[in-house]
Amino acid sequence: MVAVLLRLKVTLLLNGFRRSVWQTIGFVLAALYALSVVVMLGAASVGLSFLPEGEARAWQVFGGSLVVLGWWLLPLLAYGLDATLDPRRFQPYGIPRRELLVGLALAGLVGVPGIATLLSGLATGLTWWDTPLALLGAGVGAVLGVAVCAVGSRTLAAVVAPLLDWRRFREIAVVVVVVPVIMLAPLLSRLVDEASGSDDWLPQVADVLAWTPLGAPWSIAGDVAAGDWLLVLARIALTLGSLALMLVAWGASLARTLERPPSRGPVAQARGFGxxxxxxxxxxxxxxxxxxxxxxxxxxxxxxxxxxxxxxxxxxxxxxxxxxxxxxxxxxxxxxxxxxxxxxxxxxxxxxxxxxxxxxxxxxxxxxxxxxxxxxxxxxxxxxxxxxxxxxxxxxxxxxxxxxxxxxxxxxxxxxxxxxxxxxxxxxxxxxxxxxxxxxxxxxxxxxxxxxxxxxxxxxxxxxxxxxxxxxxxxxxxxxxxxxxxxxxxxxxxxxxxxxxxxxxxxxxxxxxxxxxxxxx
Structure with a gap:
């Protein structure tokens, strides 16, 4: 069933090219842009190899955490962006929940964002090109990090689905969440410019993020390079445990969605013709x-x-x-x-x-x-x-x-x-x-x-x-x-x-x- 869901997502993606010329042009441009991002990240990763191990690890943890956070916020910021494999469409078929979860998670990676994220994660291993064990750890961390991105994104989408179906919540979310997030970029840029250097804040922030699902996968390679094997095991255990908890939450939310239709929220009574x-x-x-x-x-x-x-x-x-x-x-x-x-x-x-x-x-x-x-x-x-x-x-x-x-x-x-x-x-x-x-x-x-x-x-x-x-x-x-x-x-x-x-x-x-x-x- 997992293979069927993957083939279905690929088929839907290919059919979109036949349906619209703009879809094809947009996909090609997006793919070229994503490829350029992967190349630049690979070059930046090589550049990090010339920094001290601790500083290189801190940058990877910080950057990887931002990527995971972006994937997690995507369902809220881009409601309805990709409904090709809406779980409610599979309700009549009685697909086992475990297979449906795995299939939907992997299908979510089919496309430019998913492939680009995986390639970018693997490209971070170039930082440790002269340390074979750390290079292997970077590959493991990249796979786990992408899994956290995909599963976390789907989990958040399933958990907040009843609220996202309520129009007023989406309007409030735009003001309360989306706009401040967008305006956060210039604020952070100003704060970073005023700081005396990244050494003042980056290591401390990276150490905190490394003990969260956001940064734990991206810290594995740096911990391997430093020889901290207990920390490596702890990061892997934290990541796997977080994935397990997210799958449980996703499965419960998915069962609720399939068994009970979501509420649309209160309906306002019309008065006059406005x-x-x-x-x-x-x-x-x-x-x-x-x-x-x-x-x-x-x-x-x-x-x-x-x-x-x-x-x-x-x-x-x-x-x-x-x-x-x-x-x-x-x-x-x-x-x-x-x-x-x-x-x-x-x-x-x-x-x-x-x-x-x-x-x-x-x-x-x-x-x-x-x-x-x-x-x-x-x-x-x-x-x-x-x-x-x-x-x-x-x-x-x-x-x-x-x-x-x-x-x-x-x-x-x-x-x-x-x-x-x-x-x-x-x-x-x-x-x-x-x-x-x-x-x-x-x-x-x-x-x-x-x-x-x-x-x-x-x-x-x-x-x-x-x-x-x-x-x-x-x-x-x-x-x-x-x-x-x-x-x-x-x-x-x-x-x-x-x-x-x-x-x-x-x-x-x-x-x-x-x-x-x-x-x-």
Missing amino acids: WFDRLPATGAGAVAARCLTYWQRDPRYAGSIAFVPFIPVPFIVFGGLDGNTSLLWLGPIVAYIMGFAISADLAYDYTAFWLHIVSGVRGVADRAGRVIALFVIAVPIVVLLAIGGVWAVGQWDMLLPVLGASLGVLLVSTGASSVLSATYLYPVQKPGEGIFSQPQGGTTAILIGQTLGIVVVAVLSAPTLVVFVVSLATGSTWAAILTAVVGLVSGAVALVVGVRKGGAILDRRAPDLLQRMAAWS
Whole structure:
């Protein structure tokens, strides 16, 4: 049965290439990227061989622990990322639980991430190329470490599955877990830069991690090189014991999942028609009301807002507050992000877009309604961050150009998105999926769309940004006024043209767009 599950995963992976060209291109690019990472890790491991044994071991334990932690957090950060072998699909077949666990764990390694992790783990053995026993220990540690990655990832997914099926939990997790984790990188970078050297903290941290499932497998080679055989046995025993406990927890959670359907959480009682009661009964008003409902309830939209309060963190961490003029760019940067948030708005509708077609909503009304809904959310956020940046720097004479540049970029980005979402469709998360779910064939297409959007918005915003830079450099009144005028006028023109052009494209291609979205199912 284990072999059957492995063949099934390989077959599903290969069938994805036949289904989508983007899937094939994305897989090739991901494989090339993973190969480059493995090569760089191998070269770094060779470089570690020239360091003292204790320091080389500390770096391997620390790096390996981060990899394991990443695998463990993957189910929460990327809910729905890989549901090809969902255990609930095997419920009718009566597969023995032990074989199902082993098969699912091994199948989880089939793919670029799993293979790259295994090869990277084996490449760490190059650190001990001149010590045969330590090289053998590195191989054993790599296999055990990858097993901890795979089993731990599946265990965590099974344990939190009932909560992940509850939409509100996923929304809370984005704010409480995902965003701080992402913002942790600049904070750690700053702390490391301010430290006098890795010798101040790395050995102590590695010694602690080596007594946890995160770092124990990666400490085996270093302990062998140091001749600490009792420690080697202790690390192996700790790793095997942790794997056993995780398998028990996974098996219990799997039994619960297969025997009892998960709860979807409390169901809210609807009162009235929400935004539909507040906006006019026109085509644009109806589209705006529906989009505002999405912004309020859909986790895919909520995730776009959840990141915004944390955007100033890198600016403050690296530049501080006193005299940090980079904070004056917060408004324009957030304006671009918020405006580009509707570049996939049509794709988010999925097959529900048929309502727009059969009801005869004009393309211009559709584009205008989405813009109105965005502005209700984006304008207060952009203005608040623009004013907050000026307040933090203390240069109130720059308020006018900062607001002009911010609103100008928001208008341009929204106008460009109105055309792009009707012209360039790519697979996105379906309704009900988490914001980190990645549809098949979507990675490369999203990358191309993001790049195209950045180029278009940069070109259209160039006049505003050039004058804004002049205003920042000179502080002159005429440049401040010119920034506001150029930003608002060019932004308004870009928005009107974008809404009309996007609406015309929608009127002409609406049935074809619906057919393309239906093919994603």
